[in-house]
């Protein structure tokens with residue numbers, strides 16, 4: 009008998025969920041609206057706390073960014089950004105607004121988690137991460153997915169919080185080694201993660217592999233290694249593979265071999281509820297395999313997959329750390345600042361500077377000008393219909409979710 013995803017359930021504590029998790033997509037691409045649909049349909053949705061202050065300004069009419077920009081206005085032409093600090097109270101307030109308003113709107117049996125990336129070092133890595141994590145718990149989030157980093161100290165940052173043992177906590181890893189390190193470092197808190205997302209090299213966003221070797225890795229192999237290890241150690245932690253799971257049938261192949269759920273994202277980038285502007289969504293639909301690349305322009309140092317037509321590529325704007333500054337390390341440093349001022353020095357007097365090796369990721373993600381995407385983005389055109397004007401029809405998140413949930417035989421259901 010051929011199975012579908014709906015024949016399986018994800019057990020998290022006492023909860024039984026449809027084993028579909030929509031992954032976090034930074035700077036409000038995985039919106040509250042998208043996460044709420046996943047929860048309403050009985051699965052797990054993610055919001056993201058990436059650039060939370062600008063997200064709050066856009067969604068809740070706060071003025072965090074202009075206030076910060078004014079405070080540090082004197083520093084915009086300065087190469088040294090070490091004094092550009094985040095106000096922890098503002099970070100907390102923005103996080104609280106986003107989490108609370110999302111959780112208040114939640115309907116249905118599913119859950120809503122928040123994606124927290126360690127690489128958002130915000131010129132004070134530990135302090136800002138602690139505020140992000142504890143405020144999300146204060147504001148009633150169902151769970152936190154630790155992403156983009158090894159998070160060796162993140163459980164310790166949360167352990168004194170009253171919800172530390174009740175909120176669902178998971179981590180994204182791209183190797184068994186990263187998981188082993190995390191488990192070893194977190195053991196002291198007496199708490200295991202509630203789930204592990206294993207993200208392979210075909211995912212969107214940042215990749216946990218090298219720029220030159222990502223293609224040598226394969227999600228199925230890493231997932232099997234993680235499953236075998238956990239079984240051997242008698243650790244009962246649900247494993248959730250992610251990256252290139254494009255159809256319900258792909259998902260079933262993982263669920264039948266010991267995975268507890270799947271995390272998916274790319275299919276949902278072309279949903280009504282997704283935060284990408286409609287024009288950008290058409291770029292995702294139109295993309296062919298040749299239009300997608302993995303490059304090294306993210307100042308985080310992680311490779312990132314994106315459409316080659318992304319306006320972020322080659323753009324030479326002045327660093328915007330006074331307004332944003334989410335990638336400043338503990339010394340107020342970001343690789344884009346170096347790249348930008350190197351080009352300025354090499355082209356004295358030029359008005360338009362091009363910077364190809366790094367990008368001002370904050371600004372371009374904020375403006376939806378960095379079109380990060382999964383490997384199979386070129387198949388999105390096969391998931392919908394072409395309209396009379398030549399454009400592609402957007403899908404509802406419900407349609408995509410149910411297609412993953414019920415489809416068989418490698419099929420993708422087209423919209424009405």
Ligand SMILES: Cc1cc2nc3c(=O)[nH]c(=O)nc-3n(C[C@H](O)[C@H](O)[C@H](O)COP(=O)(O)O)c2cc1C
Nearest residue numbers: 031032033034155211212213251252272273274382
């Ligand atoms: C547009 C986009 C943005 C993403 N942003 C993030 C992010 O901010 N944090 C993160 O942990 N993963 C991010 N991801 C990865 C997804 O959460 C997910 O794990 C992965 O893309 C799943 O593979 P799939 O897109 O092939 O389904 C992003 C993916 C996409 C497509």
